[in-house]
Amino acid sequence: MTTHDRLQRAIHLRETGHAEEAREILLDLVAAAPDDPQINYQTAWVHDNLGLEREAVPFYVQAIEQGLAGANLEGALLGLGSTYRALGAYDQSIETFKRGLKEFPHNRAFSVFLAMALYNTRQYSESVELLLTQLAETTADENLLRYKRALLFYAPQLDQTWE
Missing domain, CATH: 1.25.40.10 (Tetratricopeptide repeat domain)
Known part of the structure; x- marks a missing residue:
């Protein structure tokens, strides 16, 4: 299975209520491709879904710094801002x-x-x-x-x- 296929699988799992399983895949993917903004963004998102806001922050920041664009940047900025607020930052x-x-x-x-x-x-x-x-x-x-x-x-x- 390619990286792209695994990423799509993780997104599908997150969207269908299997966030913990998606998180495992995404953590493997981000370890193998730490400079991929899409993987970092999806990893942040799944951490947020699981109530792991503090763990989500570095993935959001990384994704944004790595050049995330368009709708994904829009979602990442909303997610990061909301996460910061939830953490009292x-x-x-x-x-x-x-x-x-x-x-x-x-x-x-x-x-x-x-x-x-x-x-x-x-x-x-x-x-x-x-x-x-x-x-x-x-x-x-x-x-x-x-x-x-x-x-x-x-x-x-x-x-x-x-x-």
């Missing part, structure tokens, strides 16, 4: 999510996850602003849509009052 989480927003501005998940990390660092106004903006721009709720303009106006100035 809030500044690294914020930095990662901001990079994700810069590189993938269409992906609203970066803003929502960034809002959570900002909340964790007591940056409440910026956190709520991001959430209100995402809500106003994506909701289909008729009651909220009536106030979309107001929500978007007030979101960046929550602490301001008018007399």
Whole structure:
């Protein structure tokens, strides 16, 4: 079985709920090909799936540094930022999510996850602003849509009052 076939097998196993078996394959693959960004990314992902966040971080970092691109980079930045946040590494989480927003501005998940990390660092106004903006721009709720303009106006100035 080729490396590619083994990688595809591990991905299939992870996607079908057999993460531990996928992890074994991926650890073998990453030992044989430590400079492969796709293998590192999949190894990070399976560790996250298993609740092994601390172990996932170096694989995410390696994959990103090795030139992961496109949708895989997008997923890796979301995964790494979320993992940092879960581990309490809030500044690294914020930095990662901001990079994700810069590189993938269409992906609203970066803003929502960034809002959570900002909340964790007591940056409440910026956190709520991001959430209100995402809500106003994506909701289909008729009651909220009536106030979309107001929500978007007030979101960046929550602490301001008018007399």
